[in-house]
Structures are given as C-alpha cells and as structure tokens.
Amino acid sequence: MTEQPTADITALLVQAQDGNQAALDQLVQMVYLDLKKLARGQRQKIMSHTINTTGLVHEAWEKMHQGGMQFNNKNHFMAVAALAMRHLLINEAKKKQAQKRQHEGVNTYDSAIHGSGHGPTPSVEWLLQLDQGLQSLKAHEPRLEQVFVLIYFAGLTEAQVAELLAISDRTVRRDWVKAKLMLAMHLT
C-alpha cells in the first residue's frame, strides 16, 4: 500500500535494468553529483592529490546507505557509480582541454594530470583516448567494455562483477585481461 520514500530510486533502478536509458541517466546523474561533492570533501580533508576513485565510490555508497536512500543491491549501485565516475572524469578532462585551448600561447596550463606520485602519469588527452577506446571496445564486444568500466572506474572486485553480470569468475578474469590488453594496444 504505502511506498517507501526510496521507492523512486528502486523503481529507477528496475527501469534502468530493463534498459530504460532515461532512468539510467537519472540515476547516474544522482550519483554523479554525489561523487563530486564527496571528492570535494576528500580534497578539503586532506589537501592533497590523494583522491581515490574507488574510495569515492564506496564512500558514496556508504553515504547513500546511511541517508536511508538505498539501492537494494550494492553491486547495482556500483554499476551506476562506475558510469558516473567515468562521466565525471571525462567531463573534467574535456573541461581542462577546453581551458587549455583558451589559454594556448599563454601556457598557463599543464596538461599532465598530477599523478599520485608513482608510475606513469596519464594526461587529459590520454583519458579522452581511453574514452574513445572504450567506445570502440563497446562496439566490438559490449561485455568487455562493461567489465572494464566496472573494475576500473568503480573498483568492483572480479567476484562482484561476476555476480552483477551473472557470468563466472573465470570469464570476468579473462574479459578483464583481454580488455586491458586491447585498450593498451589502442592507446599505443
């Protein structure tokens, strides 16, 4: 008879799973804003470049969980969060690129993203290329793209991905290795 206040989210999630793009957009949007706010919070707390994408996604989940707004299934939330995280990063990269163009010649902008201090540092261009690579990958084999996005952007474990996509752990492992290698080839 009475619905819970969170019914709209649950309903959206159901619709999104049924392939309703508008519902998915809306969910992604909700999580997107949340991620952004949390990232700002993290930033303020530690005043460094140590924002951790996986940590953010989990923080968003915790927060949503505590706020009484609940996705019935954490993995489903993570899937939405992975998309939101990807959008967030790509948007940031595009914005930077635009800024860079504006300031061209003045050389105020360093296109390299400040990395976490170890390993090679990806650039804004790199991220945009990765986005393109993901689009090609999706055209080639949608599941490879899905597995990659879930692990890379939301930090899902292979087991969680397996559960979410209803495939075996082994398949996830294989897809993850394939996707990484294919994208690496795309990026070189």
Next chain:
Amino acid sequence: MAERSNWQQLEALIDAACAADPDADLETLVEQFLEGMSAAEAAAVRQQLQLVSDPGGLTGLLADSVAPLGALPAGSQVGHYRVLERLADGGMGEVYLAERADGQFDKQVALKILSEGLITESMVQRFKRERQILAQLSHPHIATLYDAGMTDNNRPWFAMEFVSGVNINTHCEQQNCSVEACLSLFIMVCEAIAYAHSKGIIHRDLKPANIWIDTAEHLGQPKVLDFGIATIQLPQLDASPMTGTGQIIGTPGYMSPEQILGCPDGAGEAAESPRLDGRSDVFALGVILYQLMTRRHPFAADSITETNYKVLKEAPPTIPGSQLRADLVAIIEQCLAKDPADRYPSVPHLVADLKAYLAGDPVRARRLNGWQRMQKKIKKHPLVSALGASVLVLLVGGAWLLVTERWRSQQFAQVVQEYALVSKQMEQSVREEHLLPHHSLAPKYSQIKQQLSNLSATIEDGAMNGPVYAAMGQAHWLLNQPAKAVVAFAQAAESGFSNPTTEIQYGLALAMNWELKRSEAHLIRDAAAREATVERWRQQFLQPAQVKLSVNIDEAQQATYLKAYLAFLQEDHAQAITLAQQAFAENPGLYEALRLGAEAHLTQGKILTIDGQFKAALAAYRQAQGLLQQALEIGRSDLQNHALYCELLNTQLHVSIDNAETSYEDKLKQAKAACEQANALLPGQLNVLVSLAEVHGHWSSWQSDLGLPSIEHSMQMVDHARAAHALKPEHLDVLSLLVVGLIKITGESNQALSDEAKQALLAEAQAYAEQSVSLDPNDAYNWANLGDISYTLADRGLTQPDISQWVEVAIDAYQQANALLPSYAWHYMTAHCHRTWARHHRHHGRLAAAQQAFELANQEYTTTVQQSPDFAAGWRIRAENLTELMTINQQLDIDSGPWQTEGLAAITRACELYTAHSEVPQDFAELVRFFVAPQAPASIDACLLQVLNNAQPVVAEDGHD
C-alpha cells in the same frame, strides 16, 4: 581496421588457450602475446597496460577539478552578467550578486549558478521551455526572472531580481509580528502562488528560505524566490535540512507526501506528472504557516528518513487551543492533510479561509474537519502515530473501547477508558524512548514499574478489575516480563474482561513467553527431557497464543506484521521473512518488522549451522545483520534490537571460530561493542551478560593462543558470568563459563593474585562445577568441568600432604564424561591426573606408588593416541611421561622393557606431525635427545635428526645436563 584485426588476433589466442585449459595462466599468455611484438612496441603496450590497470593516476584530475569549483572570482562573466560578490553557496550551486556587463540596465541581480550535471539534450530542451514560462511570471510578490542560460561547462544559471532582506521566518521573529501581521504577509505569499498556479506553474520547493521580505525597496513586502527552478534540476539525493542556502530541490519537511512518494517531480521526461499539482504547494504553505504560528517545525526529526516518515504518516503535534484559535488550527490542519484530496483544492480556497478568519467569520476548514477527524480516527488513519506508538498500539490501536455486552454499563465504560488511556500512554512513552539516540533505559523502566505498582494498588474487590489487570499485563509486557504479563492477562480474562484488543495482547504475551521458555529449554542437554519440556511449553503457551492471534487477526491494524509473526511462530521462516518485509513496506516506521525478519534469518542460520552448512549459515547471518542494522537506525534505544544484535554477532563469532577462521579479531570487537551497547541500555539482562562472558572468553583464548596477555579478558569473562549467575543460579552455560574463566584466571601467571586468593577462586569454581553436575548429571561437559577444576587443584597441590581427594574426583569425573560421550580428550585428561599423582608421590618420596601411577598414566596416554593418532601433543606427552617412568624404573631397578622403543616411536610420530604443521615446540630436541642418544647417528630417523641439528648445542661446561 588494423586495431580490430589485432584485437581479434589477441582474443583468438586467449580463447584458444582457455579452451584447452580453463585454468591457463593469463599473465603468461599476455607475455607470450607481447613477445610477438617488437621490443619498442611491447614496451609501449606494457606502459599503457600499467595505466589501464590502476585508476590511481586519475586522482589528480579529480583533485584539481573539484578544488576551484564554486569560486567565481569577482569580475568573472556569466552570460551578460558580471559577478560582483558571492552571496551564498550550498550543495546545489552558488548565488552571486551580479550586474549587467553591457550596461543595458543598471539593476543588480542575484545570479544563481547550479551545479553542473550530465545535461542531456532533452533536459536542455525542457530547461529552455521552463525559462520561457518563468519569464512570463510577473507579480509584485514573485522575484522576477530576468534571464537564464548555460555556462560553458554545462551549469545552468539564472539571473533574478535581487531581494535584499531576510526570510519570512526570521522577519516575523525579529519583528515579533502579531498573528494578524504574520497572516497578512502570508496571504500575500499565497496570492503570489495562486497567480503562478493560474499560469500552470507549481513552485515545488516552497519554504521560508525561499520567501524573502524585501527590506530595501518595498518595505516589508514578501517576494517568492526560485520559482520553478525545482523543475529544472533533478531531485537531490541527500537533501539534508542542514544544507540551507542553495538548496533548491524538494526539501525534506516541506515536500508533500506525494512528492516523497516518488511522484517524478521534474525528473527526466516525466515532468508533467498527473499526480503532482498545486496541492503540493498547499502542503508546503501549511508547513510554513505552522512554523510561523508556533515557531516550531511540524515534522521536526533528526534524520531525513524520520522526517519523511513523519510527513507521510504522522499528524503534526497538536497546537494547544490556548496558543491559537481553533479556526486557525483547522486551517493549518487542512493544508497538512496527507491525502491531497483532503487539502484545500486550491490556494484561493486557502486564502478565502484565511481572510474569513481575519474577519472573524466561520472558516470552511473547521466545519469540514470536525467530521473528517472523527472518521479518520476510526477508520482512515489507523496508524496515527506509528513512530510514536508501541507495537501493541500499532497492532490494536484504540479498539480498547469495544467492550463486550456485559460491560456496557456507563460506569464501567469509564473505567475501561481510563485504563486504556493509561496503557496507551505507557506504551507510547516507551516507544518514544526507543526511538531516541542510544541512552540508558533504566529511568524509564523504573517509571513503568512505579506505574505498575500504582495500578495494582487500584485493584479492589469486585467486577472492575478486568481493565486494571489488562493494563498491568501491558506494563509487564513493556518491561519484557512476558510470564508476569501472561498471568495478568489471564486474570483480566478471569474477571470476564475480554475483547479482541486484549486477546491479541494476551496472545503476544503468550508467544513472547513461549520464545523465552523455549530458549531456556535449550539449556537442558538431555534430548528426551528437553523435548518433553518444550512440548509442555508448546501446549501451555504457543498453542493458545496462535489461537488468540489468528482468531483476532482481522481486528489487528498491523495484520501483515501479525501474520509474519504467526509464520515465525510456526517456524515457517521463509514466509515470515517475506511477510515481515511486506509489513515494513506498508509501514516504514515499523522497525519491529525488520527485527522480526532478522530473527527469522538468524534462526535459519542457526539451523544451517547445525547442519554444518557454514557458508549458507553465514549468508543468512549477513541478511539478518543488514535488517537489524536498519532496525537499529530507527529503534536506536530499543532493548530487543540491541539484545538481538548482540546475540547475532556472538553467533557469527561462534561460527567463525568453529570454522577455524584464523582472523576474527574484528568479529570479537564488533560482538563486544554490540553486547556492551545492549548492556548499557539496561544493565542486567541475562542473555546479554552471557554473551558478554562468552565474547571475553573467546577473546581471552585468542590472546593466549597468540602468546599475548589475556588476564584482562578472563577477568571480564568471570565478572559478567558472575552477574549472570546472580540472576539465574541454575544456568548451566553460566556455570560452565564460570569454571572455565576461573581456571583461566588462576592458571595464568597472574602476579596480582596471591596463592590464597587463587585457591579461593578455585574453590569457588569447584562449587560451580559440582552444582552443574548435580543439576544435570547426564551431560558430559558438566563432568568435564568438574574434572578440569579438580585436576587444576591437584596439579597445584604438589607440596600439599595429600591430593588424593582431588585426583580421585577428577579421574571419576572424566570417566563419567567418557561414559556419556566417549572421547580421547577425557583419556588424555585422565592420564594427566595419574601423572600429577605420580609426581606428587615422587615428591614425597613414595617411589613405588609413583612408579605405578606413571604406568597408569602411560596406559591412558596410549589409549589417547590410539583413538586420535594425529594428536601431536598426545604423542609427545606420552614420550615425556615415559622419560619420567623410565627414570624412576632405573632408581627402583625395574626393567623398562619396551619403553625405550615405544618412546622413540612416539617422538618419531610427534616429529612427523609437528613438521607437517611446521610448529616443532622449542624444547622438543631435549626429549629427542633422551631417546636417540644411545643410537648411532646413521640409524636416526631423518625427521628427528633434523630436529637435533636445528637445536642449540648442549652446553656441557655447566656441569649438568
């Protein structure tokens, strides 16, 4: 194209390898693939592989992107506007003071910039449409929208009339406005809203923060801000009432019930929802009016869930007649009706009533409401106050008034009513207490106890006692005393006082008593006796409970919850879970339903544990944990929530330990914290104390297994067990915990305790052990406890003249245990007893007796390792005992016969077992030396040889070996 073919090649390689061997090492495959490339190519791919494997490098991008957000410096340009200064910012965007950059007009504007988002094409279209509509709004009490647009990075902005002043609430408070002054301001606001509604625009986010009183230009005139902006952005997820400024979408506490219930207001394509209309704004206006008139929020709560719940289900606190005239109260109540159909159909209707009120004419709301309220009380809103009422009230509501024919006398009806009120008040106050943040319940409980004794004082001779007994039954029930509640309800029934309400209450008390009795029956370890007892309780409590509940279920207001409970009582746990879920969906404040679901999952888990299905059991426990955590978010001080959580975590801990999990420190901590919370709520609950003692017992063992000090936990274990013992002296689990705990305390190198003190503690433990044996002589573990304590006493008594009393009791106890439940462990302990006795004899110079006792010990150790051949310590101790036996044989000139060979075999076996687990004890080499010394190195067993080689060389200079 090249890329596609490369990809296909790669996929083919990996798929073929995996088809041949599903466990193929993928890393190696990747390496092989890379080796097929040129070195430079492979290096480049490797570098990229590293980047796509770890998103860590992206963190800087985020950090940079979020830092400068919201900080538009003065002089920045947005559209045609130049930013002057920041006015406010909040979760959804910022507001700036700005001016036209092109000087086309000189008015300052408020520039509101919303947070960026994923703006889809359809959203942009709608945004433009809305902007056109909004631009048409021209009303003296609506802040004019001048312009709107999108920034480069997709952030919608609005330029609005700048109102300098304060919001309506602050204004009325600061100016200490009279009711009439407030109302005339409010009427102006209403007229602005009515105007917008006439244009087909709903505000959707009316609240004091959006209604400003312009103190600059139009002195004291209200202006409504942010019209329609709510429809542009998507609903915000964590709209907290704290975020204040910049909050633009559906603010909890102002959103109407239909908005909360997911009318897709302004969301995506479904903007024109047929269910959301101007009456949502009427609701928000009602909230604002309530606040203006009482200075309080009608749905104040400390969480969003609770606020939304109150909006959905609860009537706002009644405004005392002394504070406002009944007519005005009626107007507010009509605005705040849960069902839009019961509200003013439009804002002009509201305005008409407000004006009538100011003119002293009768208002429409009141005429309507009198009748409506009656109706509602009886039928429509049975759950007037679900969050504020107890389960009993929830279940049976006001049906107390339906007394039987026999009691229809006027005087009696009055008595019934009086006690019904007392009961209801007691219950409501208890449940309200349960909803508060975690705090001690003791004062509340003593208050109820006081009320209980007041009630019993009013019992007199005669026919009027029924309702009194019923009220007493409820009080006992509230105090978690189901047995006493059952007695009181039975007395009520005996007095002839019976109606569906009390029958349901009686049924619940019986059921609760059944659950309690049954859990107590689990302590009876003899299966037949236990079954008989359970059967007796089943007939005495469960069956009548089921009858009373199912017969009256139609009278219950929470029929689904009751059905769930009945399913639980019938042990149909799956059904109970489904129904409990349904009950909670029907009534989101009924956390008792969540708890019931958790209890059903917990019970399923326990059954699975007994079946040895640990994995499934752990999954069930996790489900229970999820539900219970949710229940604890609402019923934060509910004793039963906390007690069940304590039990659940303790059960999970047991399973982890039984499952030989190695790291369960977190589980120990969680269980301890949960049980301590339960204990802090109301000290002295038996089950909680037992759980606390168990947790500390596990903790102590865990510490000592790691070689860490464990005395503190052993002490806590005993303290809690003693407290439990004081409550229920015949509790066998408690007695066992006491024996084990006391042995732990005295056994550890505890400098703080004198020998006398230790002796006293052991004597105490002995008394407990004896008590448990006499309570249930058919339980092996009770005997084992007695054996353990007696052995401990004997072992400490080396210098005592006589230890036979203890040794004999111990050996007898282990024999009894073995007869009831055969195990090598009892043989092992018996052997220890004989050895201790032998050492005692030897100490006192009785060598022959010692020799015999060592032989008896050897027999028992032999039986031990025969029954448990993988018991490494068993083999080692057997060999150790043989060294003592052989030494004494030598002194007595007795031939040791096969002992040398047997001892060597024993240490060889022990060595194998230890090496397999790589945990050879430090002093093992010494034992090996005893048996292998006479042999030539060539014939020494390889395992033993290694032990000798690894050991420290013997230092001969000390002069003794």
